[in-house]
Amino acid sequence: MVNYKAPQVIKPNMHILAVGINTYLNPKYSLNFAKNDAEAFAQSLKAGAESIFGSVNLTSLSDANATRTGIMAALDKIKSTAKPEDVFVFYYAGHGVMSTGNETEKPLFFLVPYDVTKMYEADDILKKLGISANEIGEFSKNIKAQKQLFVIDACQSGGAIQTLASRGAAEEKAIAQLARSTGTYFIAASGTEQFATEVAELGHGIFTYSVIEALKGSCKSQDGKVTVNLLKSCVEDLVPELSKKHKGQPQFPTGYGFGQDFPIVICK
Secondary structure (H helix, E strand, O other): OOOOOOOOOOOOOEEEEEEEOOOOOOHHHOOOOHHHHHHHHHHHHHHHHOOOOOOEEEEEEEHHHOOHHHHHHHHHHHHHHOOOOOEEEEEEEOEEEEOOOOOOOOOOEEEEOOOOOOOOOOHHHHHHHOEEHHHHHHHHHHOOOOEEEEEEEOOOOHHHHHHHOOOOHHHHHHHHHHOOOOEEEEEEOOOOOOOOOEEOOOOEEHHHHHHHHHHHHHOOOOOOEEEHHHHHHHHHHHHHHHHHHHHOOOOOOEEEEEEOOOEEEEOO
């Protein structure tokens, strides 16, 4: 008699970095719901992910802790522990801005951490204290986790997608074919020239409210899964509808992804 013992399936882990900035060093930049957005996103994702991942490791940064130094240190720590089979999720709610650019440099999208005291026509400050779309792209390339999701709730955040999606079509196709188990997706709240809006009656920014609704199952598949592609599609439908209802004009999120679709939550 032969006793067959099935090999134990080792679940991948999920690593989340959630950044939300309400209070800025420059008080005129302060927001109402960014911190709440980050907390609600992280908890919704964590609740739905725990049944399909070995562990869900959450790092949260807000307000004065969400400086360039603090955010980059948190990213480096996750990069040192994430394994190829793991999933990495980066969420940011706060200000975002396109740099002015000049004759030799094209305008570039920057996340605006807590201690950036001037956003507009302040490229030197942004380079020193902000986090550029190029740096986000470099981190994405260097972290070992092969499945990644970046969710950016900030004004002009479509500028990040524009930069990150600028790789050639042939290269993009080759990457997807070479690594069928990999997938990297970016979802941003608005276009390059558009502003992301907060709505008091929702208690959130419209974009994040839509993301949370999707994570809770408003767009789940028949088996209860929400994949990154389904999340992207759901948000692209919900945001224009909600923004037109609450603000009178539609806000259009932008997204970009390559590689394999993958689940991030199971809705029960």
